[in-house]
Amino acid sequence: MMFDGVNLIAVAAAAVASFIFGSIWYGVLGKAWMKAASLTEDQTKPDPVTLGITFACQLVMAFVFAGIIYHTGETSIRTGIISALMIWVGIVMTTQIINHRFQGRPWSLTVIDGGHWLGVLVAQAIVIGWFAS
Secondary structure: OEEOOEEHHHHHHHHHHHHHHHHHHHHHHHHHHHHHHOOOOHHHOOOHHHHHHHHHHHHHHHHHHHHHHHOOOOOOHHHHHHHHHHHHHHHHHHHHHHHHHHOOOOHHHHHHHHHHHHHHHHHHHHHHHHHHO
């Protein structure tokens, strides 16, 4: 199933992989993240609507990311990871740093959230690239 060079099955699989990665990441770093974000456990309990929105956003992200990788001229794990690193450094981390500095958030929150988005992008890159091989 292709849409303008984007494998829709790969997109769905990449969204699932990144959703699972996020669950593991924040499962392991949850207490540190709550402390850095100044949130209580009650404030961070996910509800089905939030989880649905999260997955829908991961799906959109994977679709757009697959299109970005496709437009490099070669969809592969290598080009996916290179694209992931460039997007992470140039877009994700710069926005995280700016937002967290203006919000007066600690650097630990920036590191935890930034690491999550790096993992999400790399997971999506690997899945999208693997489906193309």
